[in-house]
Amino acid sequence: MDKLSTQSKMCLFLSFVILSFFFLVESFIVFGIFKPSYTVTLVGYVCIIVFTFPFLAFVMEFLDMTNNSEKELMRQVMEKNVYLEHAAKILRHDMHSGINTYLPRGVRSLERRLGEDRIKELKIQAPLRLIKDGLAHSQQVYRGVFEFTNLVRENATLTLEKVSIKESLTQYLKRTAYKDQVKISSELPDAYINEALFCTAIDNLIRNGLKYNDSKTKFVKISMENNKLSIADNGRGLSIEAFKELKKPYTRKTNQKESGSGLGLNICMAILNEHGFEIRLKDVEKGTTFLIDIKDNVISRDSND
DSSP states (O other): OTTSOHHHHHHHHHHHHHHHHHHHHHHHHHTTSSOOOHHHHHHHHHHHHHHHHHHHHHHHHHHHHHHHHHHHHHHHHHHHHHHHHHHHHIIIIIHHHIIIIIHHHHHHHHHHHHHHHHHHHHTOHHHHHHHHHHHHHHHHHHHHHHHHHHTTSTTOOOOOEEEEHHHHHHHHHTTSTTGGGEEEOTTOOEEEEOHHHHHHHHHHHHHHHHHSOOOSSOOEEEEEETTEEEEEEOSSOOOHHHHHHHTSTTOOOTTOOSOOOSOHHHHHHHHHHHHTOEEEEEOOSSSEEEEEEOGGGEEOTTOOO
């Protein structure tokens, strides 16, 4: 409203005065102060006609201002996208060299130069293992970031590949502190998915299931149920109404003692939706069970592909 011109504000004020006068005259007629007559009727029609012009002038400027605001917002979004695309380019190309080329070569070169005997003599097996595990973890995170930033590009589509869900999740969770709390069924199928992003989404559900959990023995079970991927935990549980609310960005339960940004579940949903998967909450007595419909991407065990 503050951005409206003085002329438009005057038109709005004039429209309000005319409309108020019209209702005042009508009220006098209703309460018998004025008697209905040709003159009074004419005054009413004149009020309506006169009211129309300044009010239309106000509406036209308001709509024009709204349209300009939308254009300005789109311009700002496009500028932000340019910055984001530049950051994505740095991640996809420049960081790739360090994480996937120079560091691995350096570690292998160090091991060759020292040799197994010298490494044992110096007692640096554990530090070397930590470096290699840290590097492997960084490469895993990089693959997820790479896929995320790829989607920033214009007309980008999700890259899918044939993946064993069981092997993929097992490998993804191997270096986490909670790997022993996750039970992965051997019946999980192969499917066409984006491995890095899909594992990121499932990992978010796993971490939520363990984080919001007051049980003495916390666990998450991943299995198949009626051709749907089931992620079930023995935590506090989640109502359908709460799920609808918490999947919105930056939304968290009030008075929640656990830290968080309120973005994890929203990003998880976005990844699954990008795959074309539907996710719903199953009504269970204990804990939380998510069912993800992946059947259209599942590869039949009888398939030769």
